[in-house]
Amino acid sequence: VQLQASGGGTVQAGGSLRLSCAASGRTFSSYGMGWFRQTPGKEREFVAAISWNKERTNYDDSVKGRFTISRDNAKNTLYLQMNSLKPEDTAVYYCARSRNALPSVISGAYDYWGQGTLVTVSS
Numbered sequence: 001v002q003l004q005a006s007g008g009g010t011v012q013a014g015g016s017l018r019l020s021c022a023a024s025g026r027t028f029s030s031y032g033m034g035w036f037r038q039t040p041g042k043e044r045e046f047v048a049a050i051s052w053n054k055e056r057t058n059y060d061d062s063v064k065g066r067f068t069i070s071r072d073n074a075k076n077t078l079y080l081q082m083n084s085l086k087p088e089d090t091a092v093y094y095c096a097r098s099r100n101a102l103p104s105v106i107s108g109a110y111d112y113w114g115q116g117t118l119v120t121v122s123s
Contacts, residue, residue, distance in 0.1 A: 001025045001112045005095045008117030015085050015121070021078040021095030021114055029073035032098030035080045036107060037091035038116075044094065048080060049103030058103045063089075085121045092116040 007019040019035070034049035048069035049058045057069055068081040078095050096110035104110070 001027070001097060003095050003097065003112055003114035005093065005114040005117040008093060008119045010120040010122060011085055013085060013087055013121055013123050016081070016083045017085065017119060019080040019082065019093055019095075019117060019119075021080075023076045023078070023097070025076075028076040028097075030101060032101055032103045033069075033071060033078045034096050034098060034103060034110060035069060035078075035093060036096060036110075037089075037093045037119075039091045044107055046105040046107070047093070049098070049105065050078070051103050052101040056103055058105055060105075082119070085119075087121045087123045090119060090121050092118050 002024040004022045011017055030052055032051050035047040036044045037047050038044040046060050050069045050071055066084045070079045094116045095114040097112040099111050
């Protein structure tokens with residue numbers, strides 16, 4: 001399984017970005033997926049997750065109401081729509097595949113990770 005994250009960039013505070021994560025393989029639709037982010041000197045932190053069938057989503061409190069996670073199982077692609085971006089959202093964003101069909105807020109519950117895409121929000 002390979003995960004390829006894209007869509008990062010530099011945006012002003014209040015702006016929007018949409019991240020994508022393209023997955024290889026034929027089992028994408030069977031697994032929960034998640035987004036995490038990391039800044040230098042800090043541990044990787046949970047952002048959002050979605051179940052295999054899109055029925056369950058989880059969000060960190062810091063992004064609720066601003067970020068939306070979604071997936072297109074026909075295209076083997078995971079998305080993260082980020083609106084009303086803040087400077088504190090600046091980080092490298094990683095997509096990951098859960099070990100099962102459900103979403104999880106714990107990084108240890110994920111077994112495959114993308115390479116990360118940098119999001120920079122300027123004030």
